[in-house]
Amino acid sequence: MNPPPVIELRGIGTRFGSQVIHRDIDLRVDSGQILALVGGSGSGKTTLLREILGLLQPSAGSVHLFGVDLADPDSGRQRATRRRLGMLFQQGALYSALSVFDNIAFPLRELRCLDEDWIRRLVHLKLGMVELAPADGNLMPAELSGGMVKRVALARALALEPELLLLDEPTAGLDPERSKQFVALIAALQQALGLTVMMVTHDLETLSKLATHVAALAEQRLIACGPKAEVMASDHPFIREFFANDGWKTALMAAHGK
């Protein structure tokens, strides 16, 4: 028996009032894939992500995570499904009143069956995973730099060792060097933990370094979805436009003799 796909969208449609965002979107992400969702600004990438997270109810269609329908009325099964995914919000969404340590410990404490020593060790493991020092645990979110916020948020998203990691613009707001490090970090963690990753991104470099699969949203539909090379070879005008931006980067690199 094959395991069910990690994410499965069936016929998703979204509209706000008379404004149609998505029409009839089908998407399937299997275990171990790293899917990048691309699209222009306002094409509804984040909306789709929020629907996968269950923060927004699609107007039509259904979302299945690990084979469980998100609209499943059984709240216990819902909660169990949610524990299997971690989310990295674009701004981090750290709890500003809690220290870094308590932010990462929060989902662990919510389980209400781990003792403090266990939680302390786990939090320090996660801090180590995202390459932060144990002493950073005492800082408050307001004292962190942008890159550290992302790292702490990633550590929190990984606290319950999810099988699925969702990323919203993981490298937005980081300088190129930081963003390269962060991408490498996500790639290493994905390898080590065997994660399935779905990310929304604008950054071509992130996409080319990290993604195995690409899905492109345009004109309210999923115009392409599949392995990265296949999608990049597609001749849809939006995709050509999107990846054409890579052209000047290659040119720049060539000019520098790299």
Next chain:
Amino acid sequence: MIDPPRLQVESGQAVLSGHWTLAAMLPELAALRQQLNVAGEEARRWDLSRLERLDSAAAVLLWRTWRNAWPAALDISPLHRQVLERVADLPPTLPAGAPPRFNPVEVLGSQVLRLLAHARGMVALFGQVLLDLVYLVRHPREFPLRELSANIYKAGAQALPVTALVGFLIGVTLSYLSALQLRSLGADVFIVNILGISIIRELGPVLVAVMVAGRSGSAMTAQIGVMRVTEEIDALSVMGVSRSQRVALPKIIGLTLAMPLIVLWTSAVALLGGMLAAMLQLDLSLHYFIESLPRTVPVANVYIGLGKGVVFGFVVALVACHFGLRVRPDTESLSTNTTRSVVTAITSVILVDALFAIFTRHLGVPTL
């Protein structure tokens, strides 16, 4: 679909199989920990080669079962060994957060220092607003008129219904309770003195100040606080707009202007309520009440009431702006400062009211 974590102990050998992950362990965590404890006592060899998954939560659990040391004999795949190695590499004494200390002298000292810091901050804000006023008098074109009118409308005009309702009810209550006492003494006509002096001079201004502190003061602190959190205040500074001039000044001037008007309105409505209650309870005609009010209540009381309104409005807005500007960018600080703003505003109003009572004790007291 997912094999639950399993543990078997046979003749000194513990065999683990299935998914050893937090999610899979949760349903039967207590039983599993008990089994592990028993196994930790008995087993000499550990066979982990049949594990399907091992996450760090389970690795910590195993490591603690082994009392923070590698077991004598261990069968494990290299991948899972890495997970355990990460747990093993944790420093044995992990830095915990600073232990909470309680020292009464230190607490008292820090409280006093904080109080002084707030007093200093408010004086500094007051000074800044005065400097801004001087600047605006010399550059009248830059006066933030739109903000000022918006503040007068929000804190003044929109507060009229609720202050009227409360004022009316207080007037009725006061009149009704006094009437019961006065009638037993046969001193019915003194209801005019009692209501006139108490409402115009004392109750009206204090009542309004308390209501406005709760209604507009908290709103001002929260608004400035959120502007701090979202860095709007910083954006203003960057554009060369003084935050005290554009944010604090219109609020302080607005409330200082609006408050005496609300006081006048509320006192009038409270007197109306008292009048009606007196008419129903003591058969005192409205005509008599209105006619004898100026005779029994010297006009100085009205000025004192209005003066209190000006000062209270200024105090409430100054306190609200001070605490709003002190909000640090986190949610806890926002709620703490909003609470402090309202509590401090009401306390200061009562304090100032006591000062008023002392310094105006010879003014406006009717001579019988």
